[in-house]
Amino acid sequence: MAVQSAERGVEAPPLTLSIFEFNSKVMQDELQKLALKVNHHEENIRFLKSELNAVEDSCADLGIKIGNYYSSMAAIANNDTSVEEAEQRTIQSILKQDETAAGIICQLKIRHYQHASKLPLMKDVLGVVATLGKINNDNLSRVLSEYLGLDNMLGVVCKTYDGVEGLETYDKEGMVDKTSGIHGLGRTIGKFLDGRFTVFCLENIRPFSGDFMIDDPQRKLLLHKPRLPSGEFPPGFLGFAVNMIHLDQANLSCLTAGGHGLRETLFYSLFSQLQVYKTRAELRNAIPLINDGAVSLDGSILRPNGSFCLGNRASLGIQFPVTANLGVSNLPVTITELEEQVKHKNWEKERLLEDIKRQEDLLNQVKDLFSKKKEQFMAYITQPGMLQRASQASPTIPSPATPGSNPFGSRPPHLRGR
Template sequence: MHPSFYGQLDHQHQVRSRRLAPWLVFLLAPAPPPLPSAPAPYLVFLHRSMETPLANQIIVFNTKEGLQKLGQKLNHHEGNIKLLKSEIDVIEQSIADLSIKLGKKAVNANNGTSVQEADQRVIQSICHQDKTAASIVCELRNRHSVQASKVPQLKDVLGVVATLGKVNDDNLSSILSEYLGIENMLGLVCKTYDGVKLLETYDKEGTIDKTCGIHGLSRSIGKFLDGRFTVFSLENMRPFPGDVMIDDPQRWLMLHKPRLPSGESPPGFLNFAVNMIQLDQAYLSYLTRNGQGLRETLFYSLFSHLQVYETTADLRHAIPFINDGAISLDGSILRPNGSFCLGDRRSVEVKFAVLSLGSYAPSSIISEMEEQIKLKNWEKERLVEDIKIQEDLWKQVKDLFEKQKKQLMEYLAQPSPRLQGSPTIRSPATPGSNPFAVTPRINPFAASPGSNSFAVKPPHMR
C-alpha cells in the first residue's frame, strides 16, 4: 500500500476527532498516572532533597492521616480499659456486700433477735429521747397508730433517720451513728417541702404557734417539744449525680473505689458508708418525683463518699486516697474537712438496727451466696485478663504512634532546597490552593484562536 494512503487515513482520523464533543475527547484520553502514596503502617522517608515538592507534601499529608488513625485506636483502647475497670468496681462491690451479709466482716450482735425485735429496740431508744420531735412521731405511730394515720401533719413524714436504714455489723452501727450525731439520727424525713411547712406554723409576728403542727400534736398526747429539731425534705436534697444499679433492689450507688498505683484497693477498705446501709422493702419502693430513692437522696446527703475501713491503721495508711472522710470499725473518725476525732468514744444512745444473717438465713441461702462470691471472683479474673490484653494493645499502638511521629519530625527538620526554575507550590493550608490538582491537559485537536477546527482544507493545501 502506498504511504500516501496511510497519511490520508491519518488526516481523516484527525478531522473526525476534531468533530467529536469535548467531553468525549476527555473520556477517550488516557488516565493520568496515580498519585504516590505512603505505605502503612510503616513509612519509608527519603531525603527531602531527593524528592519533588509535590511528593514532600503528599508524604506529610499521608503521615498525618496515619497518625490521626493511630490516635483514634489509642482512644478506643483507653475507652475499653475504662469500661472494664468500672465493671470490676461493680463486681468488687457485690463481693464486699455478699461477704458482709455472710458475716465474714460482721459481728453477730443481735443475739438471735428477729428483724421486728431489732426495729422495736431502735424505736424504744428514740422514745426515750424526751421532748424531741422524733420521740413524739414514734410514740404517735406506735401507741396511737389509728390517731396518727388521720393526722395531716404526719402524712408526709416518711420516718426518722434512725429507722430508715439497717446495717450488718454492730461496730458499724455505732460508728455511723456517732459520725452523724444525735441530731441527724433523730431527724425527721419528709417527702416534700409542703410536709415540712405543716410541722410548724407561725403567727403574724413570726412566733411559733404552739397549738398547731407537731407542737399541737405533742400536747395532745401529754408531751412537750423543747428546742430545735432537724427535718429533711427529700425533694429539696441534691441527689447523687452518678448511676445506680437499677437491676438491684437495693439500688446501690456506682461509686469509684480508691485505687493504689497497682490498681488494687487500699488494704482494709470495705466499702462506702452509703452502700453499707440496708433499706427495708417498704422504703425501697419509695421514689421522689424525679425517680430517686432514699439512697440517692437522704443517705448520700448524709454520708456522701465516706469510706469505711477495718482498722485505724488501715485508715491512716489510706489517707492520701480519702477525699470525703473515713471511719473504721474500731472507732476512728476522719471528717471531710480533714479533722480527726480523738479521745474516748461516747456511748451512742440511738443507733441503726443491726441485722444478723445467721439468725434468719437458712443454710441453703448461705451456700448460694458463697457460690455467688466464687462466680463474681471468676468474673473479676476474666476482666483483669481482658484489661491486660487491652493494655498490651494500647502499648503497641502507642509505640508505633511515637515512632511515626518521630520520623515525621525528623523528616520535616531536613532542608528542602527549592529546585531552580520550578514553580512555587503552595502549602495545602494555603486558601485557594490545591497541591494535588492535575495540570490541565492540552488537547492536540483544539484549534488555535481565530481558526476553524471543523473546516476541511482543500486537497492542494493538505
C-alpha cells in the same frame, strides 16, 4: 510548534521542584496516616482501661458481698438479732428521748396508731432518720451514728414542705404556737417539746444526679471508687456509707414527686461520698484519696472539712438497727454463684490486661516509626541548598527522587507499577 513548546516549558514547573514537592507530599501523607494510627491506638487503650475499671469495681463489690455472706451466716449460726428485734431496739432507744420531736412521733405511731394515722400532719411524716435504714455491722452502725450526731439521727423526715409547715406554726408575734403542730400533739400524750429539732424535707433535697448500679435490688448509687496510682483500690476500703445502708422495699420506691427514693435524697445528703475503711491505719494511709470524709470500723472519723474526731468514743444511745440477716437477703441462693461471678470477672480482667498490653506495644511501635519518619522528613526538606536548587529549576541538577534518594522509597505516579 517551537513557540508552543517554549510556552509549555515556561508554564510547566521545573522538574526538580516538582519532584521535591511530590516527595514532600508523600512524606507528609505518611506522617498523617501514622498520626491517625497513634490516635486510634490511644483511643483503644482509653476504652479498654475504662472497661478494666468497671470490671475491677465489680470484683470489689462481689468481694464485699461474699464477705458479708460469710459474716452473716456466722452471725445467724450464733442466733444473732433478727430484723424485728433490731428495729424494736432502736425504737425503744428513741422512745426514751420522750421530750424530743422524734420521741413524740414514735409514741404516736406505736402507742396511738389509730389516732395518729388519721392526722393529716402524720401522713406526710415518713419517720425518724435512725429508723429508715439498717446496717449489717454493729461497729459500722455505731460509727455512722456518731458521725451524723444525735440531732441528725433524731431528725424527722417529711415528704413535702407542707409536712414541714404542719409540724410547727407561729402566732402574730412570731412565737411558736405550743397548741398546734407537733407541740400540740405532744401535749395530748403528756409530752412537752422544748428546744430545737431537725426536720428533713425530701422534695427540697437536691438528689444524687448520677446513675445507679445495674441490676442492684437496693438501687445503690454508682460512685467512683478511690484508686491508687497503680489503679488498685486502697487497702481496707469497704465502700461508701450511702450504699451500706439497707432500705426496706417501701423506702426503695419513689417517694418524691420527682421520682426519687431515700438513698439518693436523704442518705446522700447526710453522707455524700463518705468512705468506709476497716481500720484507722488504713484510713489514714488513704487520706490523699478522700474528698468527702471517711470512717473506719474501729472508730476513726475524718470529717469532709479535714478535721479528725479524737478521744474516746461516746455512745449516742441511738444507732441504726443492726442485723446480720441483711447480708444474706440480697444474695444469690448459693455462694457458689457469687464465686463463679468472681472467677468470670477475673478472667475478663486478665483478657483486658492482655489487650491493653498489646495496644500499648502497637502504640509504641507506631510512635517510634512516626518519630523516625518525621526526622527523615525534616532532614529532607532542610537539605543544604535543596530549596535553592529546586527554585533554580535546573535540569542538570540530580533529582532527590532518583533511586536511593527518596527517604520513604516512594516513586512518582508514572513510574509506579514498573
